[in-house]
Amino acid sequence: MINLESVGLAARVLIALGVMIGPTLLFLGLYRALEWLRDDRLLEEVARREGRTDVNSLAPTFGGFVAGATGSKSRSSLIRCGHCGAPTLADSPCLECGKSP
Incomplete structure (x- = not known):
C-alpha cells in the first residue's frame, strides 16, 4: 500500500x-x-566601418561615457574647500557648504 506521507514528500520534491x-x-x-534575433x-x-575583421571583437566600451576614461588632460583635481575643509573638485562649488573654493 502507498504511504501518504511519501506521496506528500514526492510532491514537494517535484x-x-x-x-x-x-x-x-x-x-x-x-x-x-536573442541570439536568433x-x-x-x-x-x-x-x-x-571600424576596420575590424572579427564581429565578436565588438565588445562594449565605455570610454565616451565614463568621466576620466578618455584620458584627457582636463581632469579636475581634488582640493580642500577653504570654508569648510571638505574635499571637493577644483572646478565646482563645494558639495558641503555650496561656496566656491
Missing part, C-alpha cells in the same frame, strides 16, 4: 525541482531567442 529548473530553462530559451548584417557593417 515542486522544488520545478522551481529550480524552470527559471533556468526560461533563461536559456531567452538567450537562444541578432542582426548579423548590422554587426558586420559596424565591424567593417
Whole structure:
C-alpha cells in the first residue's frame, strides 16, 4: 500500500525541482531567442566601418561615457574647500557648504 506521507514528500520534491529548473530553462530559451534575433548584417557593417575583421571583437566600451576614461588632460583635481575643509573638485562649488573654493 502507498504511504501518504511519501506521496506528500514526492510532491514537494517535484515542486522544488520545478522551481529550480524552470527559471533556468526560461533563461536559456531567452538567450537562444536573442541570439536568433541578432542582426548579423548590422554587426558586420559596424565591424567593417571600424576596420575590424572579427564581429565578436565588438565588445562594449565605455570610454565616451565614463568621466576620466578618455584620458584627457582636463581632469579636475581634488582640493580642500577653504570654508569648510571638505574635499571637493577644483572646478565646482563645494558639495558641503555650496561656496566656491
